[in-house]
Amino acid sequence: MTTKIIEKTVFELSRPGLTGASLPTTDVPEADRSVIPGRMRREGKIGLPELAEVDVMRHFVKLSTLNHHVDKGLYPLGSCTMKYNPKVDEDAAALTGFASLHPFALGGFSGGAVEVMAQLGEMLCGIVSHDAITLQPAAGAHGEFTGLLVIRAYHEKNGNPRRDVILPDSAHGTNPASIVFSGYKPVQIKSGPDGLVDIDALKNILSTETAAVMLTNPNTLGIFERDVKEIAAMVHGVGAQLYMDGANLNALMGIVSPGDIGFDVMHFNLHKTFSTPHGGGGPGSGPVSVKEHLAPFLPVPVVVRDENNEPFFDWDRPDSIGKISGFWGNFLVMVKAWVYLRMLGSEGLREVSEWAVLNSNYLLSRIQDYYGLKYSGTPMHEFVADATTLKEYGIRNIDVAKRLLDYGFHAPTMSFPLIVPDALMTEPTETESKASLDAFADAMIKIAKEAAENPELLHRAPVTTPIGRLDEAKAARTKVLRWPIPDDL
């Protein structure tokens, strides 16, 4: 494959003397550079690109047109909940009072911001029937790690941190990683033929060394763990805690409350469920909510209200696991989620989940005659189809994924969960219209027919995008991890 440069970097576009703004000559005398120790003094050029505003604007607009994003087309990336993010969220987050607020501007200077955090926490706790929350974690995996540290602190307080955390083989890969990072041993159980946790297998490995069981509900196959109350009773029976990975909360809001079905701890992904940008547009935010008995262990500071109902940062929590994030978390993401929640209200949130489930099942009904479906349970807001039906033509899931780009769609999540060969994990979300879902289904059906009639076309795909099929193996084997700065910069 030859390299095709379709847009240079800003450094290569740089021309000496160009600038985006003309500043008056400074009337402040230049500082005495000798006060800076020699080894810390920059002698060479600073190396920043020099460009006019219009060049910068065109560069980034051009890059945005080369990429696929949710403002451009359907993005049914399973488990990621790539819903359309309303632009009003951005307007609120850009308000000077929020965007220009210094994180250390405390007391009367930041009352509004702390109130936003308090209200957001209260709304999130209300959705899941939990009692306390931290907004600090910067993403979902950070939330898992925080939640597990809280569980560890709880068990330590009771005299024994315990050893194991149990999780199903359909779990997100971040779950076992978080378990190891928090000092526990991951113990995996196999899913049954319906895609659900095998209760008997769980019963056999639960012990007084079990610190927690981590479940995603609905699980990564999109299927609701219908035995969750029985599981919760078994887990609590050995003194362990039940953790919910909230990645799939978009299926449940206003319908099922995790706290009411036995989950002691969970993390949210504001950047999935609550419509703040992610996938390069982040940053993320992964709040962790808990039931009362775990509240003392949450990271400091916790936003709570005083006797006058005024919110404040509570640092006086001796059992806290400590601070887990710079400042107070990704605050502007919280503002966006607050706006989203206030715009929808509780009725609206329920409708979000109902439409997410309906859209997913409609899409599945349209394509299920053409693709495989390994597990028999009825999925909710996402489903895991697979490309095994096309294997006889030499077509794998990656070929389907690449060909979808030719039809203007992003691919579903590929090759996950690991228990489904050739997986195409599809989550259209509630923000797609029937016309949009039909267009995607039509493309999927057309691709299945192309696989039989002209498999070579699929092997070559994508053919209409600015860059064609990448050599992913070469990219992984021969890593180029930084842009080589030319000598003359």
Place this chain on the structure above:
Amino acid sequence: MVPDKLKYTKEHEWVDVDGDIAIVGITDYAQGELGDIVYVELSNVGEKVTQFESMGTIEAVKAVSDIYAPLSGEVVEVNAVLETAPEVVNRDPYGDGWFIKIKLDDIAEIDNLISPQEYKELIGE
């Protein structure tokens, strides 16, 4: 492609036993399912490995998987070619793409492995 002279594991490793030395690799079916292999990390010479426990990892474009020791013993040789050319596993899984040689602790452990016929049934051939 499942050679008759080898023994197999349910985790898709093959074993060729000669005296008290076993040569180990992954099957053609395994390399096909993994796709392009980009990195192989194995236990070092002199280290002990235990039957059916992890002795390394194999990284393909889409996933990272454990490699399990089919038999217990001491690692006596590791295929150095894989460090620089892991794609050999895709090209020649039963030949130049071998992984590791183990000096066996207990030859009787072979009884825990499966036959070519059983392996064929496992992968639906």
